[in-house]
Amino acid sequence: MRLSSRVLKKSLLVLTAFLLLAAFAVPVSSSYAQTDMPEVKGGEVVEKAGFKDAGEVRYRPAPKLKAEDYPRIKGVPSRLAVWFAAQMHLWFAAFVLAVPIFVFIIEALGVFKKDSRYDRVAYEFIRVSITAYSITAITGGILLFSLLVFYPDLLKYLASIFGSTMLLYALLFFVESGALYVYYYGWKPMSTGGLKWLHLAVGLVLNAAGTTLMFIANAWTTFMMSPAGVDPSGAFQGNLGAAVHNNLWNPMNLHRFISNIAYGGSIVGAYAAFKFLSSRTTEDRAHYDWMGYTANFIAIGALIPLPFAGYWLTAEIYAYSQQMGITLMGGVFAWLFIIQAVLIGSLFLSANYYLWCGMARSPGAYRYTPYVKYIAFVIFLCFLVWFTPHTIILKPAETRALGGQYHPYLAPLGLMPAKNIAVNIMVVFTYLSFLLYRRANKVPVVSWARYGNVFIVALFAAGIMNIVFLGVYYGYFTDASYKVASSIPQVATTALVIIVSLVVESAMLRGAEEVGPFQWGHVPQRSQYALVLLAVSFTWLMGLMGYVRSAIRQHWHVYSIMRDASPDAYTPTIAYAVKVVSAGTIVFMAIVVFIFWLSQLGEKA
């Protein structure tokens, strides 16, 4: 009875949020289509904005707004309200989209490996996300209300183009909710035989609906940055596919898909750390240690390709609009990229630190721990290169002392080629940490193990040489097009080093002997704080970079099409933006801790 009442309450909550979304999406879409009077074209009366049965379909240009078109509420700063609501919604949405993806993967692994540990962890992951799901729906509702209250004309314009996708969004939200509740509450009743396969199929439907939801929302967001399917006045040309498939849609889809997985992994890792630190028994500590490791593994697995997806997105922003690209990385926002570099560096360092601490689980790890300091040195060096700025804000006296605007030796490190070299090497060395962790407790028995090791060392050396050569030669001694293009073979080199060494290593460790029993739970407590740091850094990073991506539109709602005429149509100072995002991060993390606590409460009940 208790279970069904919980199901009912949560379902009602999500259903109410869905109905509110649908109830507002429909009138907004239709009111925009109906407001205008018919106009005469070619001697025949045609309706504007989307009535096919009344003749030729015509759409209005983007509205030219004035400051008085923006409703104000005394004491509520409109931009800040929308910013905060959007940020909260995105954080939770990223979490609840990502968790089902790897829950599905882990559940499938458990089925194939016939290991019940996977099933337990997967169930615990989904239980954490279920409360977050309700909050995602609530914050989505708050965002929609904020937009309706403060930016009604923008919403009307977007709805006139994307109205049908907004309805599809609401419908998919319904499908996702249904699938999620069947997936969660059906976990135990559908745990054996054919029902388990049916349960996996429900998980697949859940993920398909969730991912499609994200792609639809991405279309609206990227349209605001790189509008397509409209004429220069902003009038929709009638081809929805063109508006959806704008220049930045696919790069954003890829980047958000990967980063959501990394983010979800990091939040679940923080949950495991929280549980590990509060565990009272050795069994619980072992379980949550394993859970933290699995979540961290997923987070790092997704973090490794993430810089490359981000690079593609940025390259496409430059390709779409040089001005937007330069504003992004060469102008006012460049310094936020320095903060980004510091945060990404923290992510890599904490992820590596967690792996190094994790070597304590293996009795044979002493053979590899001496190498850790060298890996740490290289990663730290790359970290320093990554956050070396190119353009420095200087006083005249400092410029004179420096001999110019740029530092004579460090200036080249401020350019992208140096940063591309640094990030690729950082990724390769993070993988090396994983490789050492993996073999820490094993002794290979194959006869060619010695040459296998030699080959892996040669592969790393040749790969790093190639990464450095591509970055230095094409980055500094050829023209700009080659500079950007050289990043592709660099990424390919990194990917090859990882894949080939993984294959060779796996073959080498086939039938390997164990030095001693692997001990889950035997890690220092400080390693758990690295997991928490990972989650906080991810959250902060997403907030800051999300702000930058959105703010490069500057005084445009829809870039170059629909101007922002509100009193807030200016770029705030970096300090202000960082304060807003930091406050958001604190609120979000507080809610996440509350969710963890709720989950613990549910266990006790």
Add this chain to the structure above:
Amino acid sequence: MKSIAAFIVSFLVLSGLFILMDKVIFNARGLSFIYQGF
């Protein structure tokens, strides 16, 4: 000694393969959109 020789041979062969890969990627028709964008 054998290990050093194996390392040198592996390193040279792998470096050659990486350079070949760079050439192939730079000349790939499908990737020409990258150059056009800039």
